[in-house]
Amino acid sequence: MHPSDEDLLALRDGEGSAETADHVARCPRCASEMERLRSVAQDLRGLPSLRPPSDAWPALRLALQEGTPKSSGLSALGAVWAALMVLMLGLSFVVLMRQPALHEDPSAAKQRLALREKLGPLQARSRSLEGALAAYRGRQGVQSAATAGTIAYLEDGLAIVDLQLSLLKADDTEPDKLVRLWQERVKLLSALVEVNATRGAMAQI
Amino acid sequence: MFDVPDDPLVIARARKGDLAAMETLYRTYEEPVYTLGRRLLRRPEEAEEVLQETFLEVLKSLRGFRGDGPLGFWIRKIAVNKALMRIRARGHGADDTEPAGATLSEEQAGQPSLKAGALLERLHLEAAFTRLSEVARAVVWLHDVEGFTHDEIAQMMKKTPSFSKSQLARAHARLRDYLTGDHEEAPCIQAMKTS
Numbered sequence: 370m371h372p373s374d375e376d377l378l379a380l381r382d383g384e385g386s387a388e389t390a391d392h393v394a395r396c397p398r399c400a401s402e403m404e405r406l407r408s409v410a411q412d413l414r415g416l417p418s419l420r421p422p423s424d425a426w427p428a429l430r431l432a433l434q435e436g437t438p439k440s441s442g443l444s445a446l447g448a449v450w451a452a453l454m455v456l457m458l459g460l461s462f463v464v465l466m467r468q469p470a471l472h473e474d475p476s477a478a479k480q481r482l483a484l485r486e487k488l489g490p491l492q493a494r495s496r497s498l499e500g501a502l503a504a505y506r507g508r509q510g511v512q513s514a515a516t517a518g519t520i521a522y523l524e525d526g527l528a529i530v531d532l533q534l535s536l537l538k539a540d541d542t543e544p545d546k547l548v549r550l551w552q553e554r555v556k557l558l559s560a561l562v563e564v565n566a567t568r569g570a571m572a573q574i
Numbered sequence: 575m576f577d578v579p580d581d582p583l584v585i586a587r588a589r590k591g592d593l594a595a596m597e598t599l600y601r602t603y604e605e606p607v608y609t610l611g612r613r614l615l616r617r618p619e620e621a622e623e624v625l626q627e628t629f630l631e632v633l634k635s636l637r638g639f640r641g642d643g644p645l646g647f648w649i650r651k652i653a654v655n656k657a658l659m660r661i662r663a664r665g666h667g668a669d670d671t672e673p674a675g676a677t678l679s680e681e682q683a684g685q686p687s688l689k690a691g692a693l694l695e696r697l698h699l700e701a702a703f704t705r706l707s708e709v710a711r712a713v714v715w716l717h718d719v720e721g722f723t724h725d726e727i728a729q730m731m732k733k734t735p736s737f738s739k740s741q742l743a744r745a746h747a748r749l750r751d752y753l754t755g756d757h758e759e760a761p762c763i764q765a766m767k768t769s
Contacts, residue, residue: 374743409749410718412699418575421608422618425626426600430593433633 371399381406420521424528431535484544491551498558505565519564527557575606576646576720585645589636596633603646604629607653613715614657616708624660628653654716658730661708702752710745713738 372380372389379385380393381403393399530553587595607628611621632649639648703711712731716722717738722730724738731738 374747375739378739378743378746405750406746409699409746409753412696413703413714414719416613416696416700418605418609419612420605421622421625423622425604425622425629426597429600429626429629429633430597432630433593433596 371396377403377406381410422521422524424525427528427532480544484548487544487548488551491548491555494555495551495558498555498562501562502558502565505562505568516564516568520561523557523561523564527554527561530554530557575609576603576650577644578602578646580641580645585636585639585641588633589639599633599645600629603649606646607649610650610653610715610720611657613703613719614654614708614712615660616704620660621657624653624656627656631656650720654720654722654730658712661712662732664708698753702749705752706745706748710741710748713741714745714749717742 372392376385376389377393377399380389393403530550534547534550534554581598584595584598588599604625608621608625611624612618615621615624628649631652639645703714706714709731713727716727716730717724724735724742727733727738728735
């Protein structure tokens, strides 16, 4: 009678009985099965490691800095991260929108207005691109390594820009930097949408 | 994957709250932790959540790391527990064996230039492994790949060593069926064979 799978696995792991070992030594079928079990374990160990699809570090860093209680997950942290960003951007927007105080320098007021005019379209474009991207993200699909690499690269860039934007305080007087970051954000989002659109079109061929 | 040599200076700095050191630790282990999550859990989003939860715990409780063993093994233990908690929450009785017809994941499809035969074999194995129930996957991966003993697996899964042994045997029997063609083959594999 042939040994069970459990007996063979125990033997493979160096814990088998002498009786099983003796049987396997004489039975080509069981010897072959033993070899197969070894081979499966070896092949599983040889499977490639997988890279997380998005960079979780910025959200993790934020949680660590703020001593946030343990999150239920990346999506929840992502939501907190997004909410904080929206809040901070909103605050800066409110500051920019405020009418200049009576004692405010007229030239400063003019600069605020100019900044608002520059940021408004960029923020609107950013929102629109994010909407398009969300639609693509909802679709599951196969993609090449090159495409996955490009998307990962662009998303990494986006995370860095978002981090920099979130670190700019609402009262920071760095309008050029703010505009540059928003321009960069729009550029990265456009590229991401384009890559996803191409990927979708290729999938239909 | 977890047996990276420890850098005591980085660990010491991270313990003191140095964010750069913490990021170094995160970058060192993000792939092993995510891979472990992906192998044990069916949904990729859950693997991301395990990654996040694991590092939140690791980096916040680094002072509690006594250094008895390598840091990577401590991180792995935390990640395994996070993943197993999710599997336990779903209940061991649920048969979540994937039906034939699963498609290749993006990672599977995106793997670079292996020779066709080796690629097909590897995809075959990945597809077969993916079709096992989460409990079976966890036992096979923890025992055959990560090297945990049945006693350790039993302790982590709050089961007996016999449970771990029988799960391993049943999982290998299923894998044998899937790999030797005694099953309905996934369409992606059929397509690759005919192309």
